[in-house]
Amino acid sequence: ETGVTQSPTHLIKTRGQQVTLRCSSQSGHNTVSWYQQALGQGPQFIFQYYREEENGRGNFPPRFSGLQFPNYSSELNVNALELDDSALYLCASSFSRTDGLVSYNEQFFGPGTRLTVL
Amino acid sequence: RKEVEQDPGPFNVPEGATVAFNCTYSNSASQSFFWYRQDCRKEPKLLMSVYSSGNEDGRFTAQLNRASQYISLLIRDSKLSDSATYLCAVTRPYNQGGKLIFGQGTELSVKP
Numbered sequence: 001e002t003g004v005t006q007s008p009t010h011l012i013k014t015r016g017q018q019v020t021l022r023c024s025s026q027s028g029h030n031t032v033s034w035y036q037q038a039l040g041q042g043p044q045f046i047f048q049y050y051r052e053e054e055n056g057r058g059n060f061p062p063r064f065s066g067l068q069f070p071n072y073s074s075e076l077n078v079n080a081l082e083l084d085d086s087a088l089y090l091c092a093s094s095f096s097r098t099d100g101l102v103s104y105n106e107q108f109f110g111p112g113t114r115l116t117v118l
Numbered sequence: 119r120k121e122v123e124q125d126p127g128p129f130n131v132p133e134g135a136t137v138a139f140n141c142t143y144s145n146s147a148s149q150s151f152f153w154y155r156q157d158c159r160k161e162p163k164l165l166m167s168v169y170s171s172g173n174e175d176g177r178f179t180a181q182l183n184r185a186s187q188y189i190s191l192l193i194r195d196s197k198l199s200d201s202a203t204y205l206c207a208v209t210r211p212y213n214q215g216g217k218l219i220f221g222q223g224t225e226l227s228v229k230p
Contacts, residue, residue, distance in 0.1 A: 002163075033218065042122075042205050042220030043162065056217050090161055092218075106152065107218060109161040 002026055004093045004110035012116045013081050021076040021113045023091035031055070031096040032074040033107060034066060037088040049074050050096050081117045088112045121145060122208050124221035131196055132229055139191040139224050141206030150209040151182055153191045155202045156223065162205055166191070196228045 003026040013019050025032050031050045035043035045058035049068035063079040072093075078085060092107035124141045131137050139153075151169075154162035166173060168180040168189050179192040189206055203223040210217055 035220075040222075042207075042222045045217040045219065048217065058217060088159075106164050106167060108164060112161050114159075 002093070002108035002110065004091065004108055006089075006091055006110035006113050008113060009111065010114045010116075012118065014118050015081055015083060017081050017117075018077065018079045019081060019115060021078075021089050021091075021115075023074045023076070023093075023110055025072045025074070025091075025093035026108055029093040029095050029108075030072050031094045032068060032072065033092045033094070034074070034076045035090040035092065036060075036085075037090060037112075039087075043090055046076065055096075078115075083117050086115060086117045088114050119144060120222070122206060122219050122221040124204075124206055124224045126224070127203075128225035128227055130227045130229060133196060133198060135196050135228075136192065136194050137196055137226060138193075139204050139206070139226075140188055141190070141221050142186075142188045143208045143219075144187070145208070145210060145219075146184075146187060147211045148187075148208045149211050151189050152207045152209075152218075153180055153189075154205040154207060154220075156205055157202050162220075165204070193226075196226075198228050198230065201226055201228045 005024045033048040034046040037043040047057040048055045052068045065077045068074045090112045092109045094107040153165040155165045156162040166180045168182045172181045177194045181190045203225045205223045206221045
């Protein structure tokens, strides 16, 4: 096991609602990245958090936002849910150098949260 | 064209077969390369990092060809338990956001 945990494991929401997903990183890691994986596709990068700040973002609208806490855990918030937001949401934990440059170290994934939007 | 592309699947092979996965990437400045394995409805698990010198872990061998911008994964003596989707992933350089870009995955089914 990677030691990366996510909650909840499953979630059902309706269009227009808001959702918060949570991730606890592996011990010793300081960086959390979030991904969206639709059925039959590879994970798509949403954003990354390092030292409580966003440190890179993919092609996702502003209604996808996040936070990182001093203990390096993280939240992903999605507002105004759309049907296409239905997917597996994965967080990945890694270690970044203290100069803030993005880590090229391996990323380890949590079990994911499966979100269904009706 | 997608930034990372993999062989379309699925691959259906008998037990004991050797199977090769290929993955191409379009960003020549890509920095790090990985193979992940993903079981149905589970999270991706890191299988191997891929280095220019190539690396081997038991039945698994990964190769990187920077000149041709592709990475490969070879599985020898395949087992039923190797059935999964194999994802290649590439890291952009930090001055391009440094994010990990995945291919769409190639499904492998090993049959008795």
